[in-house]
Amino acid sequence: xxxxxxxxxxxxxxxxxxxxxxxxxxxxxxxxxxxxxxxxxxxxxxxxxxxxxxxxxxxxxxxxxxxxxxxxxxxxxxxxxxxxxxxxxxxxxxxxxxxxxxxxxxxxxxxxxxxxxxxxxxxxxxxxxxxxxxxxxxxxxxxxxxxxxxxxxxxxxxxxxxxxxxxxxxxxxxxxxxxxxxxxxxxxxxxxxxxxxxxxxxxxxxxxxxxxxxxxxxxxxxxxxxxxxxxxxxxxxxxxxxxxxxxxxxxxxx
Amino acid sequence: xxxxxxxxxxxxxxxxxxxxxxxxxxxxxxxxxxxxxxxxxxxxxxxxxxxxxxxxxxxxxxxxxxxxxxxxxxxxxxxxxxxxxxxxxxxxxxxxxxxxxxxxxxxxxxxxxxxxxxxxxxxxxxxxxxxxxxxxxxxxxxxxxxxxxxxxxxxxxxxxxxxxxxxxxxxxxxxxxxxxxxxxxxxxxxxxxxxxxxxxxxxxxxxxxxxxxxxxxxxxxxxxxxxxxxxxxxxxxxxxxxxxxxxxxxxxxxxxxxxxxxxxxxxxxxxxxxxxxxxxxxxxxxxxxxxxxxxxxxxxxxxxxxxxxxxxxxxxxxxxxxxxxxxxxxxxxxxxxxxxxxxxxxxxxxxxxxxxxxxxxxxxxxxxxxxxxxxxxxxxxxxxxxxxxxxxxxxxxxxxxxxxxxxxxxxxxxxx
Numbered sequence: 001x002x003x004x005x006x007x008x009x010x011x012x013x014x015x016x017x018x019x020x021x022x023x024x025x026x027x028x029x030x031x032x033x034x035x036x037x038x039x040x041x042x043x044x045x046x047x048x049x050x051x052x053x054x055x056x057x058x059x060x061x062x063x064x065x066x067x068x069x070x071x072x073x074x075x076x077x078x079x080x081x082x083x084x085x086x087x088x089x090x091x092x093x094x095x096x097x098x099x100x101x102x103x104x105x106x107x108x109x110x111x112x113x114x115x116x117x118x119x120x121x122x123x124x125x126x127x128x129x130x131x132x133x134x135x136x137x138x139x140x141x142x143x144x145x146x147x148x149x150x151x152x153x154x155x156x157x158x159x160x161x162x163x164x165x166x167x168x169x170x171x172x173x174x175x176x177x178x179x180x181x182x183x184x185x186x187x188x189x190x191x192x193x194x195x196x197x198x199x200x201x202x203x204x205x206x207x208x209x210x211x212x213x214x215x216x217x218x219x220x221x222x223x224x225x226x227x228x229x230x231x232x233x234x235x236x237x238x239x240x241x242x243x244x245x246x247x248x249x250x251x252x253x254x
Numbered sequence: 255x256x257x258x259x260x261x262x263x264x265x266x267x268x269x270x271x272x273x274x275x276x277x278x279x280x281x282x283x284x285x286x287x288x289x290x291x292x293x294x295x296x297x298x299x300x301x302x303x304x305x306x307x308x309x310x311x312x313x314x315x316x317x318x319x320x321x322x323x324x325x326x327x328x329x330x331x332x333x334x335x336x337x338x339x340x341x342x343x344x345x346x347x348x349x350x351x352x353x354x355x356x357x358x359x360x361x362x363x364x365x366x367x368x369x370x371x372x373x374x375x376x377x378x379x380x381x382x383x384x385x386x387x388x389x390x391x392x393x394x395x396x397x398x399x400x401x402x403x404x405x406x407x408x409x410x411x412x413x414x415x416x417x418x419x420x421x422x423x424x425x426x427x428x429x430x431x432x433x434x435x436x437x438x439x440x441x442x443x444x445x446x447x448x449x450x451x452x453x454x455x456x457x458x459x460x461x462x463x464x465x466x467x468x469x470x471x472x473x474x475x476x477x478x479x480x481x482x483x484x485x486x487x488x489x490x491x492x493x494x495x496x497x498x499x500x501x502x503x504x505x506x507x508x509x510x511x512x513x514x515x516x517x518x519x520x521x522x523x524x525x526x527x528x529x530x531x532x533x534x535x536x537x538x539x540x541x542x543x544x545x546x547x548x549x550x551x552x553x554x555x556x557x558x559x560x561x562x563x564x565x566x567x568x569x570x571x572x573x574x575x576x577x578x579x580x581x582x583x584x585x586x587x588x589x590x591x592x593x594x595x596x597x598x599x600x601x602x603x604x605x606x607x608x609x610x611x612x613x614x615x616x617x618x619x620x621x622x623x624x625x626x627x628x629x630x631x632x633x634x635x636x637x638x639x640x641x642x643x644x645x646x647x648x649x650x651x652x653x654x655x656x657x658x659x660x661x662x663x664x665x666x667x668x669x670x
Contacts, residue, residue, distance in 0.1 A: 016281060018655040021437040021444040042666050072597075121409070121571075121593060125434030127446065132655050132668045134284060154277025 010146060010179045012138040012153045015160040017053070017129040019046075025123040028115050029074065032066075032124055033105045041094040043128040048088055048097060049163050050127075052203065053155075063088070063199055066101060066124075073118040079108045088199055092172055133160065143184065146176075147214040155203040162198055162206065176210065189213055265312070265454045267319050273453055274647050282647065285654040286320035288670050292657065293323045293376040295398075299339065299385035301328050305449070305576075306382050306405050309646070312452050316650060327372060329386045335364040339385045342419070345412035346384065353414055365389060374398060378657055387422045399660040403430045405449070407573035407594070408438060427660060432574050433595050445656055448598065449574050450649040451583060451640070457552035458580055461560055469557035475513060475543050480563040480623055483513040485555050485581075488528040488546075491571045492516070493591075496612050498536050500568060503616035505541065508623050515545040515558055559584050563629070564622055568615050569593055579644045582606060582636035587629040589618045599644065605636040 518525025
């Protein structure tokens, strides 16, 4: 499905996730690492992004499900901090993220004095998701329409264009920036959106920041129209007046 | 955003649209549109009583309003069949039940009888719980996709019963469990759909002050000081004695009332024993109220939770813990043990507070009673969390997603 990056307009899509239980569970870290090494990529993607998609009240508390489990159920705070610091934006493929998690955990295990076990019922269950992607009725032709529509589409649409695009679909940026850069030729706004760190805010906050950036640009344009243009005209009239004055002055003196 | 509903009026999609985010509502409409005209049959074993029937009563008309053609059928059985399936149910929950070969035979026999009487012409068959699971024998004789929905906590099942059912469940196209820990090793896809609450049900609908006050008056509970309530069966696993111990610790510092309200299951001989023990322990404590509620006390439970300052769930073991969901939906700060499905609902310090001991529960109650703003925030965040994840509409959406996915087996990204 096209993600709406054609130059006529931006067509918002949305993705809904159906959660599948893989049947693989870890009781302690050694078991966790063993499963992590072999679990399929969609499970890694799910657990790295689930926190952003679902826990909208706790931005930044744990950046991924692995860190949350290690902190809350294994009580391994230091390891949890290290896992939480894995920065998804640094990676463009899921296997590289997997390798980083494994590296951190194996490093921890090599010096650990004890292997902590989660209490019964608090094991880590590996899940994965099936994404059902569909087009919404919302389209935008310019930044103003884009801001309006972004406020109307759901968080799952924002998630699809921002997170899915980065990793699952292999984009190095997000769909919004691509469209704004390529179709609206607005490098500045595209770069500003690209520079946002979606992993340190809630989805609501992310949406508001994107709208602010677009709105800022629109406001700048309005500012230009309302303030700059009359000022320039006034400046021109003043300059023209000065010339007339100089001509008159020269003519009187002569 | 909440809407007060007359419990007797017909609740339609438009009512839910006033409660959930507009985008989520639009998504449901959009997904349903892709399934318009599909015929689906839901099958379970009872029309009244129990959470599954309650859910189907609400969900089936909503699916039809969305343009799907959904029928609900109930398998027929006789006493010995339901005795057998009750024993299976308890065994799957991990309780000790006597299971005999005769029970398995009766189970097969009744399912065969139902196969002869039922039609299987629909596009999708959604079978709820173990009672009708053996209807799958018809799979090869029809074109339908078959889904088995397990509403039971099967984390510690009796293996004799599970292995018997497994041979049927393995033939389905997909299965649904309420939490990852309930799933088992199966050769078919297992999806997770959380249980959900209905915001318009008698247990959850908004109440007037008059309604709340009348219930409190009827139970003789003055509302003169903060009320901390636990709604649970009289069952050791719900830790009623732990609740009383918590009360004693809190009461040393804060003047408050505790209410322990619940019923005893008819098939649970331990219930009366627990109730008597609790009564004995707290005799003379005028601020610890024990309420033995009859079945179908949804309105009273609703009022009790709404009259409370804090809702407690100090269970030692839980299934999903829908009572917690119900309390959170009412905007109440909830302090609960980190067991079963409770940590899925409570993000500690955001949507409630998770505790691990009597001392922890007592300390957190004291802390919250001294910090009303924190209570308010937990209540607000909690309600939003439930709105997004644990309302019936989320269930509706997940079922639609599952129905769609059945037509794209093995695909992890489906474009519709």
